[in-house]
Every structure is written in C-alpha cells, then in structure tokens.
Amino acid sequence: MTDLHIRSDNVDVEQIMGQIRARIREKRGVDYTEEEIKELANARLEKFLDPRGVRSDLIEQFRTKREASLPPNFTFEDTTLFETHRPFLRFIRRMLMPILKLFFNPTPLSEALHIQSKLNAQQAWLEPLHYEVMHNLVVETTRLGIEVKNLKMRLESMSSRLDFDERRARALEGVVQYRAGAVPPLQPPTASTAVAGSPLETAQQERRTRRRRRRGRKTGFGSGSGEGETRTGFGGAPAAAPSESRRGFGEAGSGPAETRGGFGEVPPQSGGSGEGEPVPTKPRGDGGGEVG
C-alpha cells in the first residue's frame, strides 16, 4: 500500500477517500462498485458464465416469487374453530360442541391445519434463507468471473513483458565480448580458507586495497590516465552503483555487468568460465585510472 499525500493540516476526508478509491481503481484495474457487481449479477450473468450451466434470471425469479404477497400465517389450535371475541357466542359454541361432534369429527381437521400452520412458518423461515444463499452465490460468482478476467489480463501483460525482457537480455549478451585469461571473481574469505598471513590472504588483501582505491576515483571521465578511460564496475563495487553501469548501455545495465567508458569492451577471460557468461576481469594496471 502506498502512503496518502496530505498537503495541509486541514484534513479533507472526502479528498482522502477520493485518493483511496483512486488507488483501489488502480489496483483492481476495472472499478466495479458493489452495486454494479450486483447489477451485473442480476442482469447480464450470461456474459460471465456459461449460460447453459446457470440460469441468469434466477435471482429475478426468486425476487418475483418472494415479492408476491403471501397470506399471513396463523396459529391453529384445537379451539381455533370455535374462537370468537364475543364471550356469549363462545359459551354457546362450547355448549353445542358435543352436538356438533355427533355429525362429524373436527379433530383431524384441527390437527391437519395445525400442521399446515407449522409448515407455513417453516417455509416462511426458509424462503429468505434460500434467497440469500442464491443471491450471494450469484454475486460471488460474478465477482469471481470479473476477477478471473482481470487476472487473465494481468497475466497476459506480464507474459508480454517477460518476453520483452528475455529478448533484450539476449540482445545484450550478443553485444558483450569475452576475453580469455580473465581471473574468476573474488570470493569472500571463509573461516577455512582465510588464514591470517597466508599467501592467499595477502593476495586478497592486496586486491581489496586496490579496489578501495579504484572506488574513490571511478566516477569522473579521464580521472586517471590520459586515455580518458573510466572503469566502472567489475571487480570494483559489484552492483553497488547502477548509475555507473548505465553509463555505457543506457538502461541495460543492472547488476555487476561492467562497461568501460563507451560500449562494453569487456575482455574475454580464461579460468574456465569463459563459455558465454560475462565474468569479472582482473583490474588492469595499465593506467586505466585504477592505480594512482
């Protein structure tokens, strides 16, 4: 995440939110709001999904069904058939109930309606749940579809950039010349190899001293010899100064590839690694500015 740029002490929250939204748009590529995603999910699902697999009008159908006015549910007990708000009438009905039962048995009717009432309540409870599940599924599927599309675009973009980088790297390798007889790169001393006072240690110490000297003088043109040759890089400060290596190749240099003043006349080298890989060369003592 990048930082916000607030230029004054007066904080404008809307401005900050504008910056945040702009950053989200940059990251996401295509900026769809939640409403837009829902709209896409509702209306144009077939654009993102296989229309044979998912019905794009599913949500619409659910909504239509849901919005259709359902009759209110009711509680149904064994006394419901005989209920009334008038106490007198209720009394009369209760009195006449034995007579009614001579003609038919209302109990199964009450039980059936009681069960139906329970089923109605259960259905009313389940329906919003179904709707929510379906709605969320469709929205998330749409969101994923959009995300996959964006990722595909990014992948294509990255692939083309990778191709371009590879082609450029090959072109640069073709320009570099190698010189036989070069020394392999210096390795940092290890506990097993670096023994104080040993010949190897002395030689490495000497090289280091020379490198330090070179570092101090490698920036200016013609700072050393009358040839005006500037050595920047190899054996000096590996990858320490990208600006130095860029001097010759423009933007091509990154890392330890060394250039000499103009266009990379790197001598080929011996030592087993001269098979196409540019390896560091031994610093020349021919007045190239290394030795004062």
Next chain:
Amino acid sequence: MKLAVAVQRYGADFNGGAELHARYIAERLARHAEVEVVTTCARDYVTWRNELPAGTETINGVPVRRFAVDRERDPLDFGRHSHRVFEHPHSITDEFAWLDSEGPASRALIEYLATPGKFDFVILFSYRYYHAYHAARRIAAKAILVPTAERDEVIGLSIFGPVFRGVRGIMYNSYEERAMIQTASGNHDVPGVVVGVGSEVPAAADPQRFREKFRMDRPFALYIGRIDENKGCKELFAYFSRYAATFPRGLDLVMIGRAIIPVPDHPRIHHLGFLDDRDKFDALAASDALIMPSYFESLSMVALEAWGMGKPVLANGRCDVLKGQCIRSGAGLYYETYEEFAETLYALESRGPIHARLGRNGREYFRVNYDWPVIERKYLDMLEQLRAAPARGAIEPMPGWMARRRADLPPARAVLAGIPAGAVVPQHA
C-alpha cells in the same frame, strides 16, 4: 421550571441508545431545573415485560417514576403488523395497530404526563414508541421531542407526520436526522436544533493498564457496542477476516460488548465482553481507531467518545449519519466495500500518515459540538425560547372513522425510498 423526561426504559445499568441518552440529559438538566423521569417498569426492550417495581425511586439524584406496561409485546404479532404496514398498502388503523403491538403501552404513564400543571415541558425520547406518540398528541403544547430517528421504514408511517409538525420543539441528533424528518413530515416551521449528546470522557486514561490487564501486545482497532447483525458486525467479521489474512502485520480487532451473534474464533479477533467505563476508556486510549460498522445510527455516542479521546473513527459509509459526521469533523474515514475497509484501516493505523491529524480534529470536533456545557446550553436556550414564545396551535386532529380505515396509504418502505439519502456535507466556499 418543571421538566419531565419520558423514555421507554430507564436505569443506571442501561447502556447505549436512547435510554443512556435520556439519562445523561436528565442528570444534566437536573442541575438547572426540577426534573422527573417518567418511564415504564420494563427492562427488556423485546418483550417490555414488567420487571422493575412500579413507583418512584431516585437514580443518580434524579427522581424516577415507573408505570407498569399494560401488555407485553408479542414478537410474532408485532412482526405481522410490521410486515403489513412496511410492505403493503394499508390504513391508518393498521398503523395504530402496529404502534399498539410495538409498545410499550402504558396508559397510566400518558395520563400522568398529561396531569394539568404538573410539568412545564415534557421531553419525549424516541418518536417511534407508544409513549412518545400518545404523549405528544395529548400534550403537544408542552412536548419537546428527541426523535432518535434512524433511516428505517418507521419514518414512512403517516401517523408520525402530525407529531413532528405538532410538538413545540425538536432536539435532533444530527443534520442527517433533521433533513430526513423535515423531508418526511414537512415540519420546517417547528423550532428545532441539532444537539446530540455529550459524554463523560475522562481527562486521562491509562492505555498501558488495559494492555496489561487484557494482554494486548499488538496494535488494534476497537469496536464497542452490541455485537449484532443489525449493527453491521457480521459484515465487520467478514471484512476483518479477509484483512487479517492479507495483512499479517496489520491491526487486531478488539470487540467490547454483549454478543448476540457468535464472535468468530480468530487469533486476531478478541472479544472481551461487557466492560465498565474505566476499562472502556482505557481501551479507547490504547486503540489505534474505533470501528463503527452499523448501517443505521441516529447518533453514535461511542464514536463521539472516541473523538473526545482523540481517536479516529472508521465508519460504515452506508450510514448517512456516521458518514456525515466523519466528513464534517474531518476525524474519520468510511468504507462501503472490503477494499475500502482494508485501505482505510491501513490509513488509520497509529503509525500511518493521517492518524494523528484525524485524532486532533476529533478532539476539537467533540470539544466544540459535544462537550457538556455546549449541550446543556442548547437545551436551556431551547427551553427559554419556547417559554418566551406563544404556544402553537393544537395538533392536527385525527382523521374521521372512515378515513382511518381507508387502506390507501403507501407501504412505508416505498415512502422511505422516496426520502433522499446521503450525508449532509458542508459546502466549501
């Protein structure tokens, strides 16, 4: 001056919402006037069951008179009436049936408030409840309404229009609430002022004590309130889980409050339950930011407390009130999508670029608008203004018997959809 504060529930241990708001106002106004709180015996806002004894008691120096609720609320019956008036064309009678089923119905409470000469003014909290509606109709000339209105379907019911147009004065909680009520009822000529409520923010809190007590080593964002789906907590959990997976070094989430829905078992989500005020303010002091994920708020007291403590707020941008307050205060950010949530939370981290500036703005916003002297002065000015002004005409009469039964009122949801939404943003020159 004799004042009554009428509210649906009242008690020293009722935290949050209109009840706490009412208690703060009653206790503050008691320093300037003779105040009596009139309320019900209910504790539970779902059933309004009579759990507290009827009669008088004193809470924090303020006399409280309780009246029994006539009947408990039947949630199924209430749901049926709500469906009827919110979703379908209906009549005024249907709306009255809805109001009766919502409760808390206490005719004795209304009669007490209407006692001639008993009070100079009656401050009625929460327009949507039985006591506020019927008291406003009975004693409109003395009624000062604190609507605590949220953007929900209730504002679309026609029975409340005459109340908003007929009371003596209205103390709004926010500019968004005022705009919504004025649009819904056309009560532009009723004296009203945007007040809100103050809070007892301590001068100094001890963040280290909180960190040690609850072993919070990592930086965290804080949520305070009921952990409920209606408060946007489900969305908060979903967003935070994604955020935590993406940003392993980001903030933790600390939840304070009673959990109605389960809190996910996540190593970076810490539920501490209900805490006392000291722990709460220490937690605020230790936090990087406060998160308010609620979709509907008429005023978030905890957001004000966070600003009072110099902490920025991250609010749900779909709540007009919170979004408006963030913009006007310059002390909070808001989100509507996960991407915005992650980016804004990152921006509000204490080591982030704008945390300190938003915190400073919040402290200043609280001091100028919600410090207790400011709130008290607004109430007292309104009372003086109303006392000096002549009483308004009588409240609009009830429609006739036939008109009340004509089912030609549009669904409340449709009415609500017609009321413009959005934060009230100051116009820059």
